[in-house]
Amino acid sequence: MTDSQTASRVLVRTEGALGRLTLDRPEAINALDIGMIEILTETLNRWRDDTDVQIVLIDGAGERGLCAGGDVRALHAQIVAGQAERTAEFFRAEYALNAMIAEYPKPVVAFADGITMGGGIGLAGHAAIRIVTERSKLAMPETRIGFTPDVGGTWLLGRAPGRFGEYFGLTGSTMNGADAVYLGFADHFVPSERLDALREALAFRADPTGPSEIVLLFDETPDPTELPASREWIDDAFSADTVSGIVERLHAHGTTESAATAELLEGLAPTGLTVTLDAVREARALPGLRAALEGEYRRVLWFVNEHPDLVEGIRAQLVDKDRNPRWDPPTLAELAPDAGAPARDYVPRQPLF
Template sequence: MTDIDAAPTVLIRTEGALGRLTLNRPKAINALDIDMIRQAKVALEAWREDTDIEIVLIDGEGERGLCAGGDVRALYDQIVGGDAQGASEFFRAEYALNLMIAEYPKTVVAIADGITMGGGIGIAGHADIRVVTERSRLAMPETRIGFTPDVGGTYLLGRAPGRIGEYLGLTGGTMSAADAVYAGFADHYVPSQHLGELREALGKRADPTSPSELVLLFDETPERSVLAAERAWIDEVFAADSLAEISQRLSARAEVSASATAAVLVELSPTGLAVTLDAVREAREGDLRDALIGEYRRVMWFVRQHPDLVEGIRAQLVDKDRSPKWQPATIPQLPADAGADARAYVPEVPLFD
């Protein structure tokens, strides 16, 4: 084992009144495993009652990103190895951390610099102050592997303007910094060259300056959001009642971006798309805890009941043939109430005790 291999996967330290959590697997773009989740949880629990800590800062080591998501290859190995319980333990730990961040009694600042996707959204998206940079690329890309958004992603998607949430959830589309602010996944745009100054200012904060006021000192206006510019046709198309009608409306649009979106959806798991559409719309009601419970029902349904998740990971990350065999293969072959089975599924172990 080299010194690099032995390095902690989460760097935990304090700087003045600042508690810092830095995800530290830069070669893997800080992809989360259950040990990293547990380390972060232990640190947050300790700082909860520590009167010396007033702000928590979460960021990622390296310049490639905060977090590329969870370790889906490990999830694949668990499912094909018959270890559904191990998958359940991972999701339960991850979602508990997501909710802890959202409900934390002290201000949590997350810097979503670079790639921040899937599980990375669960870390950053529920913080009090969410910072993006010109390098930020945010997404909930789960449908690309025949899966459905989780980690509270449906809660955020369900509150995006108009039908942007359905669009992003179904396509797994990537947001720029401007898009992330517009869609409600981020609050402030800070150029990456100023991140060091921001971290230092947070660590040296002097009362009565609030964390929000400090971030505003570095906040700039990003370029215009592409999502904002495309919203008219997105709202019209993705307001449709069903996945089949969304496809029909896309085919009738003249915009190049609509045609590109139609081409994307044709390649994805019809079941994953149907489950995601149902999940985003369900998450418009209730709070984050409700959304997480709904997501957990659906992800464990995929783990235990439906083959498209394993097939999607196989095609993308294991065999890498990029030729998944979805069941069913096309949107017209979906049952009338596609998504209902996943919505109604009752996991053997509940999400929250």
């Protein structure tokens, strides 16, 4: 191992031909802060023209997961303190990193082992080679705090089969490894006990075989995903024009699963759900990831600057932990017509790109 160094909350080193970036904040399931994003960005820029680095690996320290998302407690503190511009800087840096990973000239491999949610999807979901394991738990859970999926999550959700993008975007439900491959959030399933051997093979391969071919030597077939069995009722309900229409169709199906989904949606922030539905459907028609990130940026900064539900959702779930958010408005019936329009049309003070 050469060029070993420990940077703040990110371990940066090279192992053979492999440039390895390990998120090193295990006590917070490697939640991202601005310093970590800057280190990742700076290192990827440095390795871009480094001929010794042929493949980049992104993984996470600890046993719990790759990354639980962004540091939303810090986000809450900034907004409450009137520091919205610092929050905007964070999102600009994060989204630029997401785009960089997607467009990187060298293969980027991501180990989405364990919890990989929110900002973790932004790192792993746009890599060239995305690996999940039997321990993987992937989600875009932003609606649980009155927010909307970002980090290019709408781009991935919009390309999921059928209406699973709307379903997972609105409910924030968790995917296992097999689900993630089926939905297009991952490419390969590798048992967690084989990740170290895979990393060694990527770093010290003795022939010019590409990383995809190497991964196939470790790839295994997971237990089948159960999602196709739910596709009929999900496609029917989540193709409705509005969130209220989705809930009505869920109740009409009359199954335990559809009723539970309706109940879940009725307890989430009406505005966040409506903005999310609008965002996923917009992203489905966009030409690329950068356009989806721009749409997310508009919506995210609208929440930061114009709407109280994000701060309220973080307060209820993570600060005071009373689990009793007071949404504005509190019910779907009280939403204005086309309630997603203000977020969709919001013009940030500074453009994303």
